[in-house]
Amino acid sequence: MASSQQLKISAVTLFVFCLFCQWHLRANAQIGTPKFKVIAFYTAREDKAHISFVHEANAWFPLMAAKYHFQYDSTKNWNNMNPEFLSHYQVVVFLDTRPDKPSQREAFQKYMENGGGWMGFHFSAFALTPSDFNQDWNWYHESFLGSGQYVSNIWRPSSAILDVDRNFPATKYMPNTFKTSPNEWYRWEHDLRKNPDIQILCSIDSASFPLGTGPKLNEIRHSGYYPVVWTNKKYKMIYFNMGHNDMDYEHKYDNTDKTLSYTFSSPIEEKLVVDALLWLGK
Template sequence: MPRVRALPSIPSLCLRLLLLLTVLLGTVGAPAHATAAPFRVLALYNGTWDAAHISFVKEANEWFPKQAAANGFTYTASNNWDVLAGDGVNAYQVVLFLDDLPQTAAQRTGFERYMRSGGAWMGFHVSAFTTNASGWSWYHDQFLGSGDFTSNTWGPTTAVLRVEDRTHPATRSLPATFTSSVSEWYSWSDDLRRNPDIRILASIDPSSFPLGTDPDQTWYSGYYPVLWTNTKYRMLYANFGHNAMDYATDTPLSSTFASATQNRFVLDGLKWLGGATGAGRAVPAGSAGGRSHDADGR
């Protein structure tokens, strides 16, 4: 006589069905790549001096919101630098300095506290400018490591940038060299190569020389870092953000976001700073933005 298999009890059967349903739903609904929680970006700007910087601020405040919508972060632009002096800055995972730096003692103390407490920062071009580094030594000598401004190229031009470190999340997807967007380029009193805390990510490639259109403000040789990070902090500095201008008519002649490869650095760097996954992927097609598109990566 054949043996009769005992049927599972009703509670046991329900539990098995529940577990099976959970597995099926998890398999179907799970994304291919899990992402971190959205992060919040605060961009601080001055927007009142030098038409080339004002032009950059205007286009940055158009470009970044589009990237935020496409890449899972929020973007808030403000010219109220006093937010650094209070607790308001703590609501943001990343702070950008577009065209200036903190001026008051309270703003400077608040920013240093924010960074020492684990905040993240990306600065552009003139945010590092000073001829009095000792006036805020922590920022210029320690945090940035650059010291005083010493010279600049003129007029604004593209440059071939050599990526020196392709292991960092901000540069991992970049080619060995690429053509930047137009900018005015700075040199510094301190040699960043001698600073053990500084990790240089990209510099002017020698193929760029001579760099500049004014013979009195042209670089013919030398070593000039452009992108770097300080390994003691979550930060990135980029020495671009100055558009070419027709100053007589206040008309921009270039766009900082004209190079898709340079844009990739900005977006991947921002994702790394904000703690999101996906750094190292290419910027979506059509995101280069700006008026001119003659400076794509190569």
């Protein structure tokens, strides 16, 4: 027969074991529950550089989701841009284009006005009248992004040195300057420095000039101020002009579709996007 001392030791051991099991279950539950949920919308049509970026992003974001404990979903069904569907996500990402239907646009605007988070890349801000993407959404291009219409771009996609405003949660751990992966950099209709709602987080450093290789002279920039990452202080949002990979354009008619550079091949650029996403989802 066991002594009273042995029974006490067994009881204590069982108690400690039960506490450990409860802690282990809670820890696993916390690991299994995402901190926030992200839904990325994309079109991936026509422009091979944009398609390349979409494929890259849809492979890269799930890796970051596993590392930083958030959920990443993606869809090319823009009809999911509705209040019920969006209610399940804390962050919306536009990988290449924007919604076109009035009901989709209304749903997105209300989502943002109600505190949702948004991250947009490159072509998601594009608007040019006349084109296949007319500027026919004033709230988005004028009030939300503040940039107005697209004006021009450099060519060929080139790396740039960016100046960083570190006075912001998503950039405070960034270096003062960093070199990007090659990109097609846009110029905009409006000077964002004059918009009190806009905080420019990254802009092209003068050390980048001349930026672009042409062959057309107007595709090379020699001076000027060009914002490439910014936020609107009225919303929880960040726009990145990055998102146009360099392709093997010289052999484009051979249907090789070879990608020569990747946006997320730059560790510093990766860090900027991850820190921005964690800020949006917190």
